[in-house]
Amino acid sequence: MATHASTTHDVASSAQSRNLQLALAGLLGIFIIGFVGFSQLQAMHNAGHDYRHSMAFPCH
Template sequence: MTSTTKTLSLTGSKLVPTLFAAALGLVLITLTGHVQAAALHDAAHDVRHATGFPCH
């Protein structure tokens, strides 16, 4: 009786998107940590108006 074992590894096709997502997440967290709360609120508010969602 023989058995086969498959190993999971990050190949070249999965490594680049994973690293990109991690870098993007780190950048977003870092930037939002240093921005004033009013600027974040205004940006979210403008996006809601631009996409047609009511916010008031």
Template structure:
């Protein structure tokens, strides 16, 4: 009898779990850093794209 894990049920192999989770964490870090940064250079560099995604910044 074999059991399926949650990842196996949706078709993600175990070898892809770590790269996918690291990519997701890196993306969340970038969104958080740029979205909540008070440095004016970072704010101005991402200002238009941030507003186009409905992410408030001021």
């Protein structure tokens, strides 16, 4: 029975870890799009623009 409780705990821990990773990846993406995409610094904006084109992502 102790093995079952440990397995259940591992599954819950794994789910929490996955959710945390997804949330942090989402926040990083929002930051990158918000900061680089709307940056007033021309070099950062151009770098983001060139990257979007290199990934065949329409940006116009």
